[in-house]
Amino acid sequence: MPESTTLERGNLTPCSDAPLLTRHPGNPLLSQKDWPYRINSVFNAAAVRLADGDTLLLCRVEERTGLSHLCAARSANGVDNWRIDPQPTLHPNSKDFPDEIWGIEDPRITYVPELEQYAVAYTSFAHGGPGVSLALTKDFREFERYGVIMPPEDKDAALLPRRIGGRWALIHRPMTALGAHMWISYSPDLRHWGSHKIILEARRGGWWDANKIGLCSPPIETDKGWLMIYHGVRQTASGNIYRLGLALFDLERPDVCLQRGDSWIFGPEASYERGGDVNDVVFPCGQTIGEDGDTINVYYGAADSSVALATGSIRSMLAWLDRNSGPMERRAS
Numbered sequence: 001m002p003e004s005t006t007l008e009r010g011n012l013t014p015c016s017d018a019p020l021l022t023r024h025p026g027n028p029l030l031s032q033k034d035w036p037y038r039i040n041s042v043f044n045a046a047a048v049r050l051a052d053g054d055t056l057l058l059c060r061v062e063e064r065t066g067l068s069h070l071c072a073a074r075s076a077n078g079v080d081n082w083r084i085d086p087q088p089t090l091h092p093n094s095k096d097f098p099d100e101i102w103g104i105e106d107p108r109i110t111y112v113p114e115l116e117q118y119a120v121a122y123t124s125f126a127h128g129g130p131g132v133s134l135a136l137t138k139d140f141r142e143f144e145r146y147g148v149i150m151p152p153e154d155k156d157a158a159l160l161p162r163r164i165g166g167r168w169a170l171i172h173r174p175m176t177a178l179g180a181h182m183w184i185s186y187s188p189d190l191r192h193w194g195s196h197k198i199i200l201e202a203r204r205g206g207w208w209d210a211n212k213i214g215l216c217s218p219p220i221e222t223d224k225g226w227l228m229i230y231h232g233v234r235q236t237a238s239g240n241i242y243r244l245g246l247a248l249f250d251l252e253r254p255d256v257c258l259q260r261g262d263s264w265i266f267g268p269e270a271s272y273e274r275g276g277d278v279n280d281v282v283f284p285c286g287q288t289i290g291e292d293g294d295t296i297n298v299y300y301g302a303a304d305s306s307v308a309l310a311t312g313s314i315r316s317m318l319a320w321l322d323r324n325s326g327p328m329e330r331r332a333s
């Protein structure tokens with residue numbers, strides 16, 4: 001049966017629909033000029049609200065060598081007065097972990113109540129390409145490094161905060177002969193991974209998320225399922241455009257996609273997103289949830305040059321998915 005188009009289905013979003021994410025007027029929140037030591041750029045930060053109420057951003061910092069490390073910035077309101085570690089918080093350790101020889105990038109933080117620790121999944125970069133590494137920490141000062149848990153080429157990974165059917169679950173984006181799709185893998189101990197399965201495919205052809213997708217921040221557990229913000233990469237004659245979309249997965253079967261939005265919900269529009277080291281990129285790696293359990297603060301890298309913030313509502317995102325997800329057969333088209 002031929003695919004129907006959005007136009008044919010007559011469900012184009014009305015112009016009156018409020019945007020799902022609103023940029024903070026103080027954007028960009030963090031850039032090179034804020035750093036206590038000399039760097040090229042700061043972007044793609046993981047985010048978490050700490051027990052003391054502070055927001056911690058674990059930022060990807062690109063040095064003037066071109067290689068990246070991770071550095072923590074803390075703030076009471078998650079917007080300004082950032083207290084930035086005076087030196088790298090997690091630096092590549094290529095002596096013990098040769099897979100980090102070209103740096104570490106794009107972390108995602110998950111608090112894991114069972115372990116009473118934060119799990120940091122990040123990209124480690126070496127001759128074989130990017131791979132997924134894992135480290136655990138209680139305080140973002142001492143880290144227990146697990147090394148590479150998904151070999152190259154793989155990235156855009158985050159751990160789910162609890163076991164599913166007794167096993168830990170990791171979402172990630174390997175590059176395979178099948179394409180750049182999102183997968184889930186399971187482990188009894190965070191070290192040995194298996195039961196690999198594709199959970200969301202890049203679409204094809206003219207779609208905004210054709211050819212390459214990846215997880216943004218860690219999925220959010222809601223009553224309706226795991227709410228996921230993912231990025232889609234549109235390849236154009238003047239370069240790639242990184243935009244954000246939404247999908248929802250079954251709570252106890254996170255490999256089962258329940259809904260996938262047709263259109264993107266956020267894309268590069270502001271000058272700091274449209275122009276930078278890499279133009280036309282919005283790339284979240286973390287979010288915090290407000291006291292009301294609904295407000296979502298999405299921290300995103302802008303144009304591979306700065307860290308910015310956009311705020312929305314989880315309830316509105318779920319309602320939008322109800323209105324804007326196409327029929328099942330279109331979700332992998």
Ligand code: BMA
Binds near residue numbers: 242301
């Ligand atoms: C992706 C990642 C991100 C980066 C983005 C845009 O592949 O490497 O770190 O922000 O490209 O350059």
